Structure formats: structure tokens, C-alpha cells
Amino acid sequence: MTRVLQISDTHLSPRKTHFEANWRPLRDWTVAQRADLVIHTGDVTVDGADSDDDMRASAALMDGLGVRYRAVPGNHDVGEVGNRHQPVNAERLERWRRYFECDRWYEDVAQWRLIGVDSMLFGDDSDEEARQLAWLESAMSSAGTRKLAWFMHRPLFLESPDEPDTGYWSVKPAPRARLLELVDRHRVALVSTGHLHKWRDATVNGCRYVWSASSGFLVGPDNQPEMPGEKRLGATVFEFEGREVAVTHHDVAGLSTFWIDDVIHEVYPPRRAA
Numbered sequence: 615m616t617r618v619l620q621i622s623d624t625h626l627s628p629r630k631t632h633f634e635a636n637w638r639p640l641r642d643w644t645v646a647q648r649a650d651l652v653i654h655t656g657d658v659t660v661d662g663a664d665s666d667d668d669m670r671a672s673a674a675l676m677d678g679l680g681v682r683y684r685a686v687p688g689n690h691d692v693g694e695v696g697n698r699h700q701p702v703n704a705e706r707l708e709r710w711r712r713y714f715e716c717d718r719w720y721e722d723v724a725q726w727r728l729i730g731v732d733s734m735l736f737g738d739d740s741d742e743e744a745r746q747l748a749w750l751e752s753a754m755s756s757a758g759t760r761k762l763a764w765f766m767h768r769p770l771f772l773e774s775p776d777e778p779d780t781g782y783w784s785v786k787p788a789p790r791a792r793l794l795e796l797v798d799r800h801r802v803a804l805v806s807t808g809h810l811h812k813w814r815d816a817t818v819n820g821c822r823y824v825w826s827a828s829s830g831f832l833v834g835p836d837n838q839p840e841m842p843g844e845k846r847l848g849a850t851v852f853e854f855e856g857r858e859v860a861v862t863h864h865d866v867a868g869l870s871t872f873w874i875d876d877v878i879h880e881v882y883p884p885r886r887a888a
């Protein structure tokens with residue numbers, strides 16, 4: 615049996631320490647789990663998209679786990695398509711890669727191929743996005759008889775694969791359609807994401823969509839629309855055995871229930887147009 619932990623949305627920073635108290639319990643739990651691999655699905659930092667210090671300090675904390683890990687970036691780590699203040703670009707990706715090696719990867723465990731995908735590139739219509747799509751196709755085509763699982767930051771959809779644009783919360787309809795075609799064609803069995811700071815486990819059209827909880831903070835109704843899933847902090851444990859997987863949410867002992875709403879003016883103040 616191969617034990618893989620998914621942690622997500624830690625939002626760490628040496629300057630903005632609002633959620634730092636939740637790192638130690640997460641770290642202690644992670645180490646105690648004796649996992650074969652830890653996957654961080656992004657928003658590692660408060661603002662790695664613009665702060666080298668945030669990226670360096672957060673990478674040092676991850677390295678300090680002493681557990682083998684892989685990470686994919688979130689919008690707060692590398693920016694995002696359509697964000698006029700922090701578009702994802704070569705400079706931001708380069709910073710991520712300097713500290714976290716790469717923004718896409720795959721790992722073979724049991725009879726599975728786990729593929730880390732940089733969801734911040736979806737809809738960018740850039741050469742970088744095209745390169746990633748070609749890489750993703752080949753990572754899946756070369757998987758042989760292994761089952762496929764994707765790990766990334768932003769979910770493909772919230773309630774339904776053909777829902778309209780949900781804005782900040784999920785992948786835009788045009789790139790989503792291309793990606794769902796890949797999910798269908800390659801019979802991807804599992805897509806596990808972060809970003810929403812909610813836990814959910816739902817199977818849609820034969821694919822299991824897991825939303826892994828944040829260990830950092832919850833988002834109240836003023837800052838997040840109604841959507842499925844449970845508002846709880848924690849992490850996700852995957853136990854891969856042959857072609858099967860058991861997926862469980864874990865409340866991590868010692869996490870404090872922080873709400874972004876209480877500190878959003880300090881952590882993510884509104885930006886004024888230049």
C-alpha cells in the first residue's frame with residue numbers, strides 16, 4: 615500500500631503570519647503519517663506571485679518536513695490568467711521553479727500514475743500552456759495500463775461540467791471543455807484539487823473529483839458564493855493499493871479555525887487600479 619498525503623492552501627509568509635499557527639500542527643501530523651509522498655496542491659504562499667521572501671520561506675518549511683514531496687502552484691504562488699494585477703508569466707513561473715523545481719510532474723505509485731498539473735496556465739493561450747498540454751497528453755499516453763489521477767490547484771468545475779463561468783472559483787468553460795475531453799478520452803479516474811478551502815468527494819461521469827481542504831483558513835459567505843462541499847480544515851489521505859484507492863479527509867488535530875474574512879483587509883487588501 616502506498617500512502618500519499620494531499621495538503622493544500624497553507625498560505626504561508628514570513629511577513630503576513632496570520633495562518634502560521636496552523637503550520638506546526640500540519641507539519642507534526644504530516645510527519646506522523648509516515649507517508650510515501652506528500653502533494654501540496656498550491657497556494658503554498660500568501661503572495662509568492664510577487665514575493666521572493668514568501669516563496670523562499672514557504673519552500674524552506676516544506677523542505678523541513680523531511681518527507682518526499684511534490685507541489686503544484688496556486689494563484690497566490692504564480693498569478694493567474696485574466697488577473698490584471700498578477701497574470702501568470704515567465705518571471706513568476708521561473709520563481710516557482712527556482713524553489714519548487716517544476717510546476718508539472720508525474721509519479722508512479724501502485725498501479726497508478728499521479729500527474730501534477732499547473733492549472734494556473736489553463737486558458738492562457740500561451741506557448742507555455744500548449745507545451746503543458748502536449749506534456750500532459752504524453753504523460754497519460756505513456757502510462758500503459760496504470761490508472762490516472764490528476765492533482766492541481768483549481769477545480770475544473772463546481773457543480774456540473776457544463777456550468778457557465780464561475781469566475782474565480784473554477785477553470786473557465788473553454789479550457790475546461792478541452793480538459794474534460796482529455797479526462798474522458800484517457801479515462802482519468804481521479805482529479806484532486808485545492809483552491810476552494812472546502813472538502814468534497816463526488817463522482818461525476820465516472821471520474822472522482824476530490825476537493826482537498828485547506829490547512830490554513832476557511833472562507834465565509836461574504837467572500838465565497840454557495841457551492842457544494844464542507845467548510846472544514848484539514849488534509850486528505852490517499853491509500854493506493856493495486857488499482858484501488860481509499861480517500862479520506864482528516865481533521866488535523868491542533869488546527870485553529872481561522873476565517874479569511876476577519877483579516878482579508880490585511881492579508882489580501884483590495885488593489886487600486888494603477
Ligand SMILES: [Fe+2]
Pocket residue numbers: 623625656657688809810811828
Ligand atoms: Fe487558497
Ligand SMILES: [Fe+2]
Pocket residue numbers: 657688689690767809810
Ligand atoms: Fe487559490
